[in-house]
């Protein structure tokens with residue numbers, strides 16, 4: 001298991017990459033890592049693109065800070081629920097990038113098979129029903145999808161992705177966000193040509 005400093009160093013580096021891509025504007029979004037029986041999560045009000053070692057707090061699975069008076073991200077319980085439901089997931093990124101957030105805010109999911117690469121990586125990206133940020137509703141509405149999906153749109157809010165490694169979560173976020181923009185561009189060109197079920201199944205069989 002990586003130690004505390006190793007984990008926060010990798011989150012700081014990924015945060016900077018998210019910032020350069022403008023996937024995590026301003027104070028939005030939060031990043032966490034599983035840390036034994038606890039988690040390490042960015043603090044409330046921190047900016048993912050400009051994280052320092054002071055912008056992290058360890059909490060238990062009730063969301064209570066361990067040996068710290070720092071305030072964890074208000075979405076801590078959303079992250080914790082994802083870790084509880086998915087023992088295979090060690091890192092979670094929650095952000096509001098423009099393309100994915102446009103889908104989430106239009107009430108549209110990304111379940112249609114449009115681009116081969118995205119069918120391969122995600123199958124589809126579902127849309128969880130709206131819940132007030134930091135509320136139990138948000139956790140419950142989003143958690144419904146954790147068993148079957150690693151990446152989920154959150155209605156009128158943003159996007160969440162979990163993975164075994166932080167690098168993989170970042171790479172898939174990048175794929176998902178650029179995909180969302182591509183689908184928006186297809187609408188300018190008259191709409192996407194949707195793959196057939198058998199074409200989509202053939203892609204999934206490449207996994």
Ligand SMILES: [Zn+2]
Nearest residue numbers: 029094157158
């Ligand atoms: Zn958010």
